[in-house]
Amino acid sequence: xxxxxxxxxxxxxxxxxxEEFKWVKxxxxxxxxxxxxxxxxxxxxxxxxxxLNIEIKxxxxxxxxxxxxxxxxxxxxxxxxxxPAPTEDIPW
Numbered sequence: 535x536x537x538x539x540x541x542x543x544x545x546x547x548x549x550x551x552x553e554e555f556k557w558v559k560x561x562x563x564x565x566x567x568x569x570x571x572x573x574x575x576x577x578x579x580x581x582x583x584x585x586l587n588i589e590i591k592x593x594x595x596x597x598x599x600x601x602x603x604x605x606x607x608x609x610x611x612x613x614x615x616x617x618p619a620p621t622e623d624i625p626w
Contacts, residue, residue, distance in 0.1 A: 539601065541588055541602055542569065542571070542572035543564060543566070543568025543569030543571070543572055544588070545563040545598075546563075547561045547563075562590075587602065589603050
């Protein structure tokens with residue numbers, strides 16, 4: 535298993551309780567100096583990356599944290615091709 539890559543400068547918390555906040559699932563706080571430096575370091579270590587996938591997780595302590603998802607497709611896996619366009623008319 536790869537080592538975890540924690541996201542510097544990003545805190546995650548569950549959304550507030552109450553009916554008026556039912557649509558708020560999580561709150562993210564980003565400290566711009568730390569997060570910007572972390573993003574720059576990720577790009578420097580892998581100049582070809584286009585996306586950073588970040589997962590919000592809950593630790594054993596109950597605290598939420600942000601972790602970079604480091605999964606990459608295997609090198610021998612062919613690139614995904616777009617689905618072919620439908621050949622018949624769709625009624626909607």
